[in-house]
Amino acid sequence: MIPLGPSWLGLLTKVEGSEYDGKLVTVVPKAVATGVDVIDRTSAAALTDEQILDSTPGLGAILDAEGGCVFRVWAPEAQYAELVVLGPNTPDDDNVLGMRWEGGNFAVRAPGVRAGAKYYFIFHHNGEKFYRRDARARYTDFDGCACYVVDPSYDWAPFEAPTWDKLILYQVHVGAFTGREEGGGTFNALAAKVDYIKSLGFNAIQLMPVTEFGGLWGYNPRLLTSTHQAFGTPAELQSLVDTCHKAGIAVIFDVVLNHGAARLNSLWAYDGWNPNNGGGIYHHGAGKTPWGKKFAFGRWEVDDYILEGAEIFLRDFNGDGLRFDSVHNMPWQLLQRMTWTLHDKYPGKILISEITPEDSAAVSSAGFDATWIHSTFFETRKYMEGDRALGKVQHVLGLGSGFSKPTQMLKYVMGCHDQIGCRNNGAFCHDIGGLHRYPVDHYGGRNKWGARAIARMWYAAMIAASGIPMAFMGTECHHDGWWHVEQNRCFNWWFAGDPLGQEMMRLVTSANTLRTQSHALGAGGFDTVHFDDHHKVLGFRRESNDQTLLVIVNAGGNQWENSDYGVGVGDRGIGRRYVERFNSQDASFGGWEGSGNAGRDLHEHGGRIYINVPKWSTLIFEVL
Structure with missing residues (x-):
């Protein structure tokens, strides 16, 4: 049994004849609770534990200074709730702890529980039990309910991010960047390649989503605060960010806050309440997106959760900015609240929106610092496919309508993950009216001199253009085909070593260096x-x-x-x-x-x- 200490034993009762017979458990039904005072206060030790609980705000698993952990969860429709702290061997070693009702939340303090402990919740609703992960968990077992208590502290190396006008972004999928290698596809494996990115003159990486997801590329979040187990632990992600900072590279996190996962959604019917199968407290009454149901925006507990899904990457992972996916599927007022709050608490961190169709109002009204300019890729592609109006090139490279300075636009002239990646085995895709491919393939194939020349031209033109430039992994070495998370479609490091790839890498390095040295x-x-x-x-x-x-x-x-x-x-x-x-x-x-x-x-x-x-x-x- 995980030791809870004698002070905790005085707070627990036994429930004889239940399936927890013989285990320590207290049940605090919501109907019986009066405020937060449902535990016998005749014990001084009990009062001390409650004082710690009362003085520790926030949701999730929060380590306290007295050698224990406070657990608090939003589950407003549950009749009562229990915390299960998993034992080291069998279920008989588990500790089942009743949680007190706090008017929407349930909470309990577990003395002796520290970082690394595993836990989950049981919610009781209408006579049924619902075994649930912690919505605010920082790390989880992908295939189960178990969550890990995480210590978010880290001894960060000093780092000053490049000014926004100097940023050159390299977009990376953690799993695919080193996915061909044994033991690859992880935060640690990416950290070992940071020097490669630095050698090319990039000074920022944009990580595709690293929160736990139920799809393939990361854009179907199961939870908004838990790192994806296949990539590594929160500590390993912190180490990756620190490694990047030591190399002079900023880290921008991609956050998906507009919808939940269409499959394996850990928030669905969270506390058992799920009228009309509408998703329960996190999704009830919300609309749909092509990728999953929206969150129940406007409910303040949900909006706070959305904000935490962004803030955690600036606070606990020391990120230098955020890219917000598909913000046109979120309420404008919530976007304004998020940008105002994050700018106030984390000044200097760049907040980038993806909005379709692209709209300068994301900057001027919603409060973002920059927005993705989709048309830079699509206008370039139209030009290369035969619509040879030079005005398209001028539009791609110039300052866009409604923007007042270059750093408000993020441009990916040669394509991002969406246009280069393919989940259709390389076949024609109606979403872009063609093939998803690396740019050199669009221009004729890496074995053709003309295609490589065109790739060089566009990359250098993007570097010289008005806006923050971004390249997707592999663009720098004339990678061909398309990317995907399947091993044979992950980044092929052979391309970075052959003569043709190295020619392009020399161009990228030279152009990037000129960019960072040039204020103009x-x-x-x-x-x-x-x-x-x-x-x-x-x-x-x-x-x-x-x-x-x-x-x-x-x-x-x-x-x-x-x-x-x-x-x-x-x-x-x-x-x-x-x-x-x-x-x-x-x-x-x-x-x-x-x-x-x-x-x-x-x-x-x-x-x-x-x-x-x-x-x-x-x-x-x-x-x-």
Whole structure:
């Protein structure tokens, strides 16, 4: 039996003849409870335990300073509730503890219970028993009811996150990033690869959901505060974040707060109350999404749970920001409450929304700092499929309507998990009207020079664009096919080691380095100075107080090799000198020697500079 100490024994009674005969249990029916005082107060020890319980707020399993643990759960429709603290061997070792009624919540303090103990709840409703996990559990057995008491404390290394204008995000699925390796697919395995991400010049990772989920990719949450057991423990996730911070890499967590899991939903009919099979206290009266039923927004206990599902990653896991999935399926007022609360408690943490269709009001009204710009991928794809209006390229790269600064937009020109991943075995998918594939496959396949050149062009153009850039894992090494959680569709590290992959990795590293060293690319304005729709060449200035860059994107197959293409530089570019700082067709990236304008000191003549422009290229010049 888990030792509870003599002070606890005085609070318990035996229930003879029950299925718990011989076990320590007290039953505190809601109908009998008067306030919170239902336990004999003649014992000084009992009063002490209750004082600890009364002075320990919050829901879940909360370790107290007196060597015990307070358990509190919201179960307003249960007649009474019990805490089961699992013993080390058989059910006969379990301790079953009655919980006092607190007007919507049930609570109990268990002396002697510390981190690592396993527990679950039993709710009694209308003569039935419901064996339930803790909705606020931090860690659980995936295939059972058992939850683990977790100590959330951690000795964090000091870290200062990159400013938002310097962020370059690398999107990762924990399970798939190292899923081909023995023992891979975990927080620890990802931590061992952090140096790889750092070597490419990325300074932030966006983790796809790591809360326990019932689907495949993480977007079907069973619980909002428990880490996914297959990935690792909360302590291992903390260690991963700390490892990233020590490498100078920020961590942004993806949270799914708009709906519960369609299968294996631990919150369904939570305390036994479930009229019309509507989901019970966490889902009753809520609408549906394509992925599962929404939460019962507007009920303050549910809204608090939603907020905790976000806050836990900033508080307990020291995250540097959050990406909120599908916020168009959540009430606007709740979004405003969440963003205001999180900004107030965690200043400097970036809050990013995903809203469909994309809408600048997510920033200007709902209070997010940035939002995903879906059109950057879809407009790029339309362009590559034949709708060759240069205005699409200008739209993808420029400052979007309704936004006031670049850091309010997050752009993934070459695709994110949704467009690159496929759960249909690579077949045609109606959601995007085509195939889900890595970008180099969309452009013709990694074994074709032209496809690789196009991939280089788009990546460099995204880095030079107005907005926070993000790449999905594998994009940096010309990964082909599609990703999925099946082992043969996880990240294939062979691509990161072969010559073609390393060419692209050198480009990514060079472009990322230029971005982080350039204030103009991160925070500068965007001013189109050259628009050649006939040849598909776009020129724009990125300008800040201390730097001006001229970016040329040749989104077509024409090229000029004799310094005979004239690029307009705009009124502010007259009388200035131009030095090439980057060429996506450089030989080291897979292009060719002499493709650009390296080593030349270019001067403006008649409002233009005359340069070499390789086909399918992005060139970046410093304006002096």
